[in-house]
Each structure stands twice: as C-alpha cells, then as structure tokens.
Amino acid sequence: MKIHWAGLIIMAVLCIAMDVYICRRLHRTGYRWTSRFNGVLAALAAVLVAAVTLMPLSSASTSNSTFVTGQYMLYTFFAILAPIALGMLIYGIGRWLKQRWMTIIAFIVAALVFGVMWWGAIVTPGKIEIKEVELAFERLPDAFDGYRIVQWTDTHLGTYNGHTAIVEKQIKAINDLHPDMICFTGDLVSRKTDEAMPYRYLLAQLHAPDGVFSVLGNHDYDNYVQWDDEKAKTDDRKALCDLQQEVGWRLLNDDYALIKRGDDQIVIIGTENYGDHPYEKRGNLAKAYSGLYDGNFKIQLQHNPYAWRANTLTNSNIDLMLAGHTHAWQIMLQIGSWRWSPACLRYPEWGGAYNEGDRWLYVSIGTGMVGTPMRIGATPEITVITLKKKSP
Secondary structure: OOOOHHHHHHHHHHHHHHHHHHHHHHHHOOOHHHHHHHHHHHHHHHHHHHHHHHOOOOEOOOOHHHHHHHHHHHHHHHHHHHHHHHHHHHHHHHHHHOOOHHHHHHHHHHHHHHHHHHHHHHOHHHOOEEEEEEEEEOOOOHHHOOEEEEEEOOOOHHHHOOOOHHHHHHHHHHHHOOOOEEEEOOOOOOOOHHHHHHHHHHHOOOOOOOOEEEOOOHHHHOOOOEOOOHHHHHHHHHHHHHHHHHOOEEEOOOEEEEEEEOOEEEEEEEOOOEOOOOOOEOOOHHHHOOOOOOOOEEEEEOOOOHHHHHHHHHHOOOOEEEEOOOHHHHEOEEEOOEEEOHHHHOOOOOOEEEEEOOEEEEEOOOOOOOOOOOOEOOOOEEEEEEEEEOOO
16 A cells, blocks of 8 residues: 555645534534534544554555554545535535525435445445356357356455455355356455465365366555565465465466367466556466467456457457456446446446457456455455357
C-alpha cells in the first residue's frame, strides 16, 4: 500500500473544512452534544489516517496482520467521510433551494451509506453466489458435451488474516458442485506467499476427476511490497508456485495440459498474467502452446480479461478464455438481469460472459478483496461453466 501524499493532503483539508463547518452550524443551532460527537468523529478520522500514514505498510517485513489492520483503519476513515460528505452535499442543496425538509433527507442518506458500507465490509464477504453458465460451441468434441468446469479466482487470502471459515466455506461449495475440472485464475494472495500458509490444508482439499489447474495473477508476482533484494522477491514467488504444486494443483505458467475422453480431447492453456498498463505483459501464448490454430478445442486460463482482445482473439483460435482480476471493483448494482459496476469504466469485459462469434470469454468477479476490505453488492462468485455441443 502506497501513500499518495498530494491526495492525502487535499483530503485532509476537505475533511477539516467540513468538520469545522458542521461543528459551527451545530453549535449555533444549540446542538452542542451533537457538535461534540462530530468533533470526536473528526478526531477519530484524523487518528486513523495518521496511524496508517506512519505504518510501514509497503515493506516486505510488515506482517500481514499489520497490513490488514491498516486496510480496515483506512476503510473506517472512509466509512466516516463518505456519509458525512454526501449528507453535506444534500444539506447544501437544501439550503440553496430553501427546503428545510432536505436536512432530514441528508441525515437519512448519510445513515444509509454508512450502513451499506459496513454491510459490504462485514456481511457480504462471507456470502457465496454460485453462477451457473452454459456455453455452446460447434467445435466442442462430442465426448465433452455437458463437461463442467468450476472457476474460482481472486481469493486474496491475506485479507482474511488467517481466519479460515470463509475460505473453508468456499472450498466446500466448490467440491459439492462435483465438477469435472477446477480452474483457478490467479491472485491467490495480495502481497506475499505467507498469506496462503494458514490455508494450505484447505487448498489441498479441492478435488475434481481431471484435476485443479491454476495460473498466476498480478498480485502473485510480489510486486506490491518493497523487497530488500531481487532474490528475496524471486524466492517468495517460487514459494507460491511450489505451494500450489504441493497442494495438488497444476500451475500452468505458459504451459498446457490435454484432457482426454476416449478418442476426443481438449486443450487447457495457462498463460502468465498479460495485463493492461501498469500491469506487466508476461503471458506468451506461442510458448504456452504451439498449435494455436490447430483443430483442438482450446480453453485458456488467464488472469486479466484485457488479454482476450489484446492477444487471444488476434493470435489464436482459442474457443474459451476464463479470467478474473476486475472484482467488479468490489461495487456492483443489480436489478433483475441488469448489472452495473464502475469497473466498466476501465474494462469493457468486467464480469460475466462475452463473445465474438463462436469464441467466448468469461470474467468472474472472484471471491476476495484487495485495497478496500469490502464488497458492496459484488457478492463473492464461484462459477460453474457447462460446455455444450452446439447443433449444426
């Protein structure tokens, strides 16, 4: 976690200005106890920001517990700031329109925003949404008609700080789906390999007849902490790769596997993270599989959906790509079949199924959290993709 000083200073000035204005208004109208309560909140917010600023959160030596504590402290600050700022905006509009009743609306909206933010931090991360998706392909071999793949992604295990209940629940849900194959599409951890250690025995419990396949995500390359030297960083990344092998997963770092049913087969291609700026473009499709235009039905595992249009569609005839990465920016609004997330501002394919003719991309919004420890409306997703043979 990096502190952006310019943004922090601007935010501090705005917070102080809002708090001074609120305290003066409350004091003038006789609500002295309310004024004092607001002063306490302002002091708490200031302490939280100061504490997070002074924490060495970007250092590799920082424990995961300290890092997670810093995340929640910063989130608490925003959970105080956002409701107050929105309430102030509505209150200001009410004064400009000379509508006193809008003061009540301001308080109601502030309370709702506060409640939604903490519901997203405390309740939603422990939920699971099983998404059932059926995709049809002309080139799918007959023996794989009805083949079931479970996609699990973006766990960011460090967020749970060693508490295993949520991950245990997710793994049980995956196994209970009885898939033919399980695919993990990256970001097992957020910063370092040691975040995954408390969950090793759980990760080893994942099972499917054709195995568990995985790729690395941008957070799995140890780029989010400051290391003493390059060797320490390389060793930690190797440890994460070794861990996945030890728990029985097959990590496909620019590699492939064949899945056979009698005389029929499909190809599973795993590429390293191939991301949009500022993320690295590591994945090498040609290295992973030389027959990119052969007649085999091919599934690509890739962390970042950016790679689909930037690389996969133009350099192969891969039939299906599975990706994660976006988290739907951990905020999603949904009414019936309509969904919206601010992630669409950056990624045209941010969550769900997308196609170009008979070629498909599925982007899972994942299960974990990074940056802010909350998921507002973006319920953790485990996806079941059923492959179907399209009738000619």
